[in-house]
Amino acid sequence: LTLSSVALAQTYSATYLPNNTPNITEEGQSGTNQCGSGHDQNSMCQNVYVNSLDDWCIFAPPQPGPGSAIKFTERIEVAWCTKDGHGTRLIPDGSITGAHFVQTPDYVQITGVGDLTKINIPAGDEGGELDPHGADGNGNPIGGLVFSSAFGSLAQMHEWTNFVDDTEFCIRACKDGPNAPALCQHIYDVMGCEWNMPGNYDAGSFDRCLGDTGEPMGVYGTSTFHQGDPSTPDAHPAPPTSSCTTTNTIANGLAASASVSNTSSVSGATITGGASATASGPTSVSEHISASANDVSSMSGSG
Secondary structure, eight states: OOHHHHOOOOOOSOOOOTTTOOSOSSTTOSSBSOOOSSBOTTOOBOEEEEEETTEEEEEEOSSOSGGGOHHHHTTTOEEEESSTTSSBEEOOTTSEEEEEEEEOSSEEEEEEEEOGGGGTOOTTOOOEEEBSOTTTSSTBTTTOEEEEOTTSSOEEOSEEEEEEOSSEEEEEEEOSSTTHHHHTOOSOTTSHHHHHSOSOOOSSOEEEEEEOOOOOTTEETTEEOOTTSSSOOOOOOOOOEEEEEEESOOOOSOOGGGSOOOOSOOTTOSOOOSTTOOOOSOOSHHHHHHHHHHHHHHHTTOO
């Protein structure tokens, strides 16, 4: 199976920039894509950026607690960012203990480790995958958007994949093109960061590098692996990198003690979208989490 044969037709319903997004971009969205500037630790912004070593975001739960495991909250995650100015929540200083930014001709990615309980992921949570598709095409989280200025002017990255658990994270955003769906494949949701995005996950270092485009995850010559196959192949080797520069840390000035609100009413949680928009389903974060937990519980034991 060649790379071109797994590429999907590039048809997208819309293309946005942060300054022209509607309030919500998908029906059933719990947050918003109109995020403004600055930062707010109660923000329900669902716009993520992958720009540089010190300017990137990942998706994570809007509230703390055992019910906020990624499997319960994947539909309602919000943006947590390293840099002020995007209207999102900030990842508190000290949470990230290693981060590695790589730019290739076809995608940018950040891999790393840290104490991600500081961004509401429960201790011990094995995490999961977020992507723009989800089971129904609306994305996990619903309405989540990703932008990048790594290839020039800020642009929406229609294909992306983000894994996160309580200690490890990775996000890859693919430049629009015929190979983007394969290079940001989203079907390997139980395989984790290091299998999907081979790279540097070392703690204690922060670097930015240029890199070669890697092999598409799951594709091995003329065959394609699928979850559930009798044997699981090794991850592809991490592609070569060059022109690396390092820094001691990344910081935004937000102390961890100020990072998390325990309130159940979070700004932006109610769905609104102009005169024609109506809110349906749960309209508070706690209701969304409860509904998601019930959905997962009702599916346990099913095939």
